[in-house]
Amino acid sequence: MSAGDRDWDGVRLHVVTGKGGTGKTTLAASLALALASGGKKVLLVEVEGRQGIAQLFDCPPLPYEERRVAVAPRGGDVHALAVDPEAALLDYLEMFYGMRRAGQALTRFGVVDFATTIAPGARDVLLTGKATEAVRRRVRRDRADRAARRPEQARAPFVYDAVVLDAPPTGRIAQFLNVNAEVAGLAKVGPIRNHADRVMEVIRSPETVVHFVAMLEEMPAQECLDGMAEVRGVGLNIGGILVNMVRSPLLPPDHLATAGEGEVDIDALARGLKSAGLEQAEQTAQALSGEIVDHARRVRAEADVRDRLAGAGRPRYELPLITDGMDLAGLYRLADELREQGAA
Ligand SMILES: Nc1ncnc2c1ncn2[C@@H]1O[C@H](COP(=O)(O)OP(=O)(O)O)[C@@H](O)[C@H]1O
Ligand SMILES: [Mg+2]
Incomplete structure (x- = not known):
């Protein structure tokens, strides 16, 4: 700079x-x-x-x-x-x-x-x-x-x-x-x-x-x-x-958007896990989908807070x-x- x-x-x-x-x-x-x-x-x-x-x-x-x-x-x-x-x-x-x-x-x-x-x-x-x-x-x-x-x-x-x-x-x-x-x-x-x-x-x-x-x-x-x-x-x-x-969010925006609505494609998730060599892919996918929804909702709540902070109209810096x-x-x-x- x-x-x-x-x-x-x-x-x-x-x-x-x-x-x-x-x-x-x-x-x-x-x-x-x-x-x-x-x-x-x-x-x-x-x-x-x-x-x-x-x-x-x-x-x-x-x-x-x-x-x-x-x-x-x-x-x-x-x-x-x-x-x-x-x-x-x-x-x-x-x-x-x-x-x-x-x-x-x-x-x-x-x-x-x-x-x-x-x-x-x-x-x-x-x-x-x-x-x-x-x-x-x-x-x-x-x-x-x-x-x-x-x-x-x-x-x-x-x-x-x-x-x-x-x-x-x-x-x-x-x-x-x-x-x-x-x-x-x-x-x-x-x-x-x-x-x-x-x-x-x-x-x-x-x-x-x-x-x-x-x-x-x-x-x-x-x-x-x-x-x-x-x-x-x-x-x-x-x-x-x-x-x-x-x-930083762990998933791309489109996945976050649908997961935020509570929708996760569990079959696709299970197929992915299976192809990665995981056993019991279906059960894991079930459990994981809950976490994905929670994560997506947290990211959304954070975005709301970010908007409110932005409303203050001051320079903002984000520190990881x-x-x-x-x-x-x-x-x-x-x-x-x-x-x-x-x-x-
Ligand atoms: N960006 C960060 N990433 C990870 N840990 C952090 C970060 N910033 C602060 N911490 C940790 O959070 C705790 C509180 O930080 P501190 O600077 O002492 O806060 P304060 O002075 O506001 O009480 C400390 O353990 C600190 O190491
Ligand atoms: Mg201090």
Whole structure:
């Protein structure tokens, strides 16, 4: 796919949400690989504290710092960060109040609990704040380097070409990203307010989109559509729909159509089985015909769900069900699919 054919050129923060268990972490990682390929640098951020990224990339649990976890196809690096809200709070206290030490004391006195559990809005700001800080971060230049550049080169390049956020599930996503509303009751002025405003500026900008993972099943699809409406409702940009774990039909369309009506030519099936050398071809054909009908009906139900997802009018990508175990090779395969379909 050539440059310009990619659907999300110009987007620098990709938020990935969806119903739990549909493959958010897997597809966020694959998207990071896809975006990094060809020599880019991408940060994959995990906020649910499950170390899912480390597991996926086969590396030891991530410390609270950015580190390279994979090399992308045709060069490029994927770095990863597992954000821990408590550590993010300490960072934050240091950044705004120069009080890391105080922060450590606060931890002992349980005040960190205030921000991480009692005021969940503050917790979310810490997590989204970490991701948006990485989006804005520029390469540090020393004074001589700055002086040697012409004014139009004055701004240093970004450290990361893109950041992918493995976000909370659909039920929590709008609230999670709507940081402004969350801290409104918490801080009206001062550094927390300013910080929230800066986080929100990145999240609302055209550089940020929210992608939804769905499957060709009723519940995940419905959650995806509801989530999209809710995220749009708080004024954020919807990205694409990543339809995960797609299985290809086992039979040609005309056979599926008749089987979907409950009609299977059992005699023809038995003749086929017999000519393939199977004993008891008739009984096998009988049993098999039931499975064929079930399969055809499932394919039809999936087509209905696909139509409903298409109705949302967003770019869709279909990612295959990896049947031989999800591992690094599977991740790279999904990344290839995303690239071929224009997602990166
Ligand atoms: N395309 C796929 N093919 C096969 N297995 C998948 C695929 N995508 C995800 N999985 C598996 O499904 C499970 C849930 O995926 P995960 O990414 O952890 O979901 P989530 O982050 O949404 O909870 C994992 O075991 C993962 O390996
Ligand atoms: Mg996950």
